[in-house]
Amino acid sequence: MSTAxxxxxxxxIGARRVQILDAATSVFAEKGFHxxxxxxxxxxxxxxxxxxxxxxxxxxxxxxxxxxxxADLQQLGPELTDGLHTDVRDFFAAIFRHRMSRVExxxxxxxAILPEVLVNTELxxxxxxxxxLQIVTLLEQYLEAEIELGHIRPVNVPxxxxxxxxxxxxxxxxxxxxxEPLRSGWDDMPETLSTLLFDGLKPEQxx
Amino acid sequence: MSTAxxxxxxxxIGARRVQILDAATSVFAEKGFHxxxxxxxxxxxxxxxxxxxxxxxxxxxxxxxxxxxxADLQQLGPELTDGLHTDVRDFFAAIFRHRMSRVExxxxxxxAILPEVLVNTELxxxxxxxxxLQIVTLLEQYLEAEIELGHIRPVNVPxxxxxxxxxxxxxxxxxxxxxEPLRSGWDDMPETLSTLLFDGLKPEQxx
Amino acid sequence: MSTAxxxxxxxxIGARRVQILDAATSVFAEKGFHxxxxxxxxxxxxxxxxxxxxxxxxxxxxxxxxxxxxADLQQLGPELTDGLHTDVRDFFAAIFRHRMSRVExxxxxxxAILPEVLVNTELxxxxxxxxxLQIVTLLEQYLEAEIELGHIRPVNVPxxxxxxxxxxxxxxxxxxxxxEPLRSGWDDMPETLSTLLFDGLKPEQxx
Amino acid sequence: MSTAxxxxxxxxIGARRVQILDAATSVFAEKGFHxxxxxxxxxxxxxxxxxxxxxxxxxxxxxxxxxxxxADLQQLGPELTDGLHTDVRDFFAAIFRHRMSRVExxxxxxxAILPEVLVNTELxxxxxxxxxLQIVTLLEQYLEAEIELGHIRPVNVPxxxxxxxxxxxxxxxxxxxxxEPLRSGWDDMPETLSTLLFDGLKPEQxx
DNA sequence: AATGAATGAGTCTTCATTCAT
DNA sequence: CATGAATGAAGACTCATTCAT
Numbered sequence: 051m052s053t054a055x056x057x058x059x060x061x062x063i064g065a066r067r068v069q070i071l072d073a074a075t076s077v078f079a080e081k082g083f084h085x086x087x088x089x090x091x092x093x094x095x096x097x098x099x100x101x102x103x104x105x106x107x108x109x110x111x112x113x114x115x116x117x118x119x120x121a122d123l124q125q126l127g128p129e130l131t132d133g134l135h136t137d138v139r140d141f142f143a144a145i146f147r148h149r150m151s152r153v154e155x156x157x158x159x160x161x162a163i164l165p166e167v168l169v170n171t172e173l174x175x176x177x178x179x180x181x182x183l184q185i186v187t188l189l190e191q192y193l194e195a196e197i198e199l200g201h202i203r204p205v206n207v208p209x210x211x212x213x214x215x216x217x218x219x220x221x222x223x224x225x226x227x228x229x230e231p232l233r234s235g236w237d238d239m240p241e242t243l244s245t246l247l248f249d250g251l252k253p254e255q256x257x
Numbered sequence: 258m259s260t261a262x263x264x265x266x267x268x269x270i271g272a273r274r275v276q277i278l279d280a281a282t283s284v285f286a287e288k289g290f291h292x293x294x295x296x297x298x299x300x301x302x303x304x305x306x307x308x309x310x311x312x313x314x315x316x317x318x319x320x321x322x323x324x325x326x327x328a329d330l331q332q333l334g335p336e337l338t339d340g341l342h343t344d345v346r347d348f349f350a351a352i353f354r355h356r357m358s359r360v361e362x363x364x365x366x367x368x369a370i371l372p373e374v375l376v377n378t379e380l381x382x383x384x385x386x387x388x389x390l391q392i393v394t395l396l397e398q399y400l401e402a403e404i405e406l407g408h409i410r411p412v413n414v415p416x417x418x419x420x421x422x423x424x425x426x427x428x429x430x431x432x433x434x435x436x437e438p439l440r441s442g443w444d445d446m447p448e449t450l451s452t453l454l455f456d457g458l459k460p461e462q463x464x
Numbered sequence: 465m466s467t468a469x470x471x472x473x474x475x476x477i478g479a480r481r482v483q484i485l486d487a488a489t490s491v492f493a494e495k496g497f498h499x500x501x502x503x504x505x506x507x508x509x510x511x512x513x514x515x516x517x518x519x520x521x522x523x524x525x526x527x528x529x530x531x532x533x534x535a536d537l538q539q540l541g542p543e544l545t546d547g548l549h550t551d552v553r554d555f556f557a558a559i560f561r562h563r564m565s566r567v568e569x570x571x572x573x574x575x576a577i578l579p580e581v582l583v584n585t586e587l588x589x590x591x592x593x594x595x596x597l598q599i600v601t602l603l604e605q606y607l608e609a610e611i612e613l614g615h616i617r618p619v620n621v622p623x624x625x626x627x628x629x630x631x632x633x634x635x636x637x638x639x640x641x642x643x644e645p646l647r648s649g650w651d652d653m654p655e656t657l658s659t660l661l662f663d664g665l666k667p668e669q670x671x
Numbered sequence: 672m673s674t675a676x677x678x679x680x681x682x683x684i685g686a687r688r689v690q691i692l693d694a695a696t697s698v699f700a701e702k703g704f705h706x707x708x709x710x711x712x713x714x715x716x717x718x719x720x721x722x723x724x725x726x727x728x729x730x731x732x733x734x735x736x737x738x739x740x741x742a743d744l745q746q747l748g749p750e751l752t753d754g755l756h757t758d759v760r761d762f763f764a765a766i767f768r769h770r771m772s773r774v775e776x777x778x779x780x781x782x783a784i785l786p787e788v789l790v791n792t793e794l795x796x797x798x799x800x801x802x803x804l805q806i807v808t809l810l811e812q813y814l815e816a817e818i819e820l821g822h823i824r825p826v827n828v829p830x831x832x833x834x835x836x837x838x839x840x841x842x843x844x845x846x847x848x849x850x851e852p853l854r855s856g857w858d859d860m861p862e863t864l865s866t867l868l869f870d871g872l873k874p875e876q877x878x
Numbered sequence: 879a880a881t882g883a884a885t886g887a888g889t890c891t892t893c894a895t896t897c898a899t
Numbered sequence: 900c901a902t903g904a905a906t907g908a909a910g911a912c913t914c915a916t917t918c919a920t
Contacts, residue, residue, distance in 0.1 A: 087892085
């Protein structure tokens with residue numbers, strides 16, 4: 051095999067992988083991992099069943115592939131660290147908007163993998179490392195810095211960060227469950243959340 | 258033929274159902290609905306495969322049975338409405354403690370059903386009605402009453418309630434994912450949450 | 465066990481057997497032997513599944529029981545031998561009427577056993593001996609006697625008798641298949657048959 | 672992708688279907704539909720169980736497939752209508768010979784499907800339409816035409832035709848039941864039948 | 879003698895995976 | 900590389916039969 055073809059071949063291979071993963075994502079999201087058959091995925095991707103196995107070792111490998119793609123979409127970091135110089139509440143709203151639009155964009159992928167993640171030990175660990183821990187760590191660093199700066203009251207940082215992260219995860223679940231008020235109020239959510247988390251529920255002190 | 262045996266028979270039937278559901282819960286929680294075989298469940302329950310089908314129409318019916326038992330454990334109501342006469346922050350802490358202990362108790366059940374709930378339309382709707390909507394409605398009523406009383410600032414009630422509910426759902430997921438800080442800090446969580454939600458993250462005003 | 469109870473006990477046992485066989489006949493006729501479950505039969509008979517096994521060795525034994533009862537209904541003999549002194553054509557009509565009313569009465573039993581008879585070697589032989597061969601033999605004797613007497617033209621007796629016997633068997637099948645003209649013309653059939661078999665289809669010679 | 676392969680592929684598919692149906696026919700005929708297992712059929716066909724399901728939707732669909740093949744073998748029509756110009760008795764003998772050779776050829780298929788046809792409503796209707804009604808209709812037309820021409824005495828056409836059709840069906844059953852005289856006299860049957868039906872059993876008038 | 883809960887062997891059917899073309 | 904027919908292991912579910920009460 052001539053090495054000159056490598057870049058082109060890789061392009062093709064990459065494109066074919068994406069094509070299959072897109073199909074797998076949509077079928078998994080709709081029917082769940084186990085109810086989805088390789089034949090359905092092949093049909094949705096417009097290839098034969100055999101072709102899938104030229105690009106992925108087995109059905110579970112498709113889930114891994116989806117998780118990798120999802121990780122690429124979820125890059126979060128510069129936004130958080132840059133935030134130290136902004137007003138905290140504005141920053142909250144901004145970061146929440148960012149998170150929720152991302153959720154929107156990747157909902158199908160998450161719906162495709164999450165149920166299986168909850169049940170499959172290997173995927174669970176991978177998911178925890180790749181998504182939860184990464185974000186949690188960033189949030190912890192941010193929170194500690196802001197507390198240091200006096201922009202945020204001293205709190206139990208690990209637990210608070212878990213609470214915030216849980217909130218996003220839970221919103222995802224509620225959306226998957228089809229909660230209508232959440233769906234229609236989705237765009238107002240960042241505002242509601244930043245107020246809730248920054249100001250709390252207690253009545254205005256000045257009143 | 259004697260009618261006197263009916264209550265005894267019903268006792269036995271109920272006990273056998275519980276015995277099977279316990280087994281199913283534990284096997285589903287460990288391996289997931291699809292990877293769990295009826296033979297495994299039968300072994301875990303100490304009965305034969307056939308016996309399962311004397312008490313449940315099919316495998317999916319076991320999930321329904323688990324959901325029903327879970328619903329019995331999750332009764333929430335009097336606690337909430339009685340709370341109107343208490344200090345809001347204390348009430349928050351109390352209600353959170355209550356919720357989190359319940360979560361603890363029913364984590365295995367939830368782990369057994371949730372992944373399948375996310376993927377199965379019928380179960381999804383059932384779950385949403387039976388758990389999400391019921392609690393959300395109670396929370397909405399409570400929040401509106403407290404706002405009316407001036408104990409809580411005016412907020413977008415539906416979205417705020419969704420946020421709180423999401424928070425609990427998300428904590429569950431994080432626990433299932435095996436987050437260690439969450440597990441070890443679980444008992445401190447009610448306190449952290451009530452402070453977070455009532456006072457917010459912003460620095461003390463008097464400072 | 466006092467021997468004095470024997471007759472009463474036998475009465476009871478006989479009655480219970482009939483009760484179960486009636487139920488089995490009706491369920492087998494409707495759903496076929498394999499699709500019929502012992503539970504259905506028990507329900508139809510108003511007894512428990514276990515009771516069936518106090519009276520019959522197993523499910524297949526129910527078929528044997530039905531066949532035995534059927535044999536009792538099908539007694540044919542005196543009518544045939546007495547017929548030698550009657551006008552042949554009248555006798556034909558009489559005997560056909562007799563046969564067809566019997567078919568009518570035992571159709572459910574036959575429908576219950578025949579499909580399984582065709583498929584089960586043991587039943588097949590039993591059925592052949594008990595029904596086909598017995599009647600065929602009687603018919604052969606009758607036909608030979610009538611030929612001897614010159615009331616009937618010389619024919620290949622074994623084959624002719626098979627043809628006649630086949631005709632009745634086939635009518636049964638057609639009725640089971642639900643042929644409407646046959647059902648509504650059932651009462652005219654004996655007349656049609658006796659004319660057909662005695663006079664044939666050829667036009668009247670005098671014409 | 673080349674369209675040239677389509678006919679070849681269809682050839683292969685057709686051949687494989689025939690291969691499986693042949694096996695199913697022989698196993699069903701021997702053991703009956705319910706006692707026959709898909710594994711046995713697969714073994715008899717020299718394929719795996721899974722392959723059966725690539726060509727047939729389910730086990731019952733094999734019966735349908737056998738019925739369709741049987742229908743192809745049973746084409747009857749030109750023979751009957753052409754018969755109007757022949758001597759009736761000769762024609763009878765000819766048509767009976769034709770029918771009985773067909774029966775011979777397709778006995779295994781009929782033995783495979785008939786017991787299940789008697790018990791399965793859907794198959795029953797299909798069978799009645801496809802075999803009984805079609806032949807009965809042709810016979811009725813023929814008989815009416817011949818009566819019109821004066822070649823046959825006026826009779827109740829529908830019932831007479833049912834009788835003739837029944838005769839053939841019954842002969843089939845008797846053969847399945849293993850009647851030896853019928854088997855050994857099979858070749859003489861057409862002659863016997865045509866005489867029986869055309870001339871009847873009554874003694875020669877000239878005598 | 880009657881019951882019906884328990885049993886578990888047996889079967890159809892599905893579907894991920896392989897491999898010859 | 901692509902194909903899709905063939906594979907066969909695996910599993911949900913049924914139901915005749917048993918037996919303790």
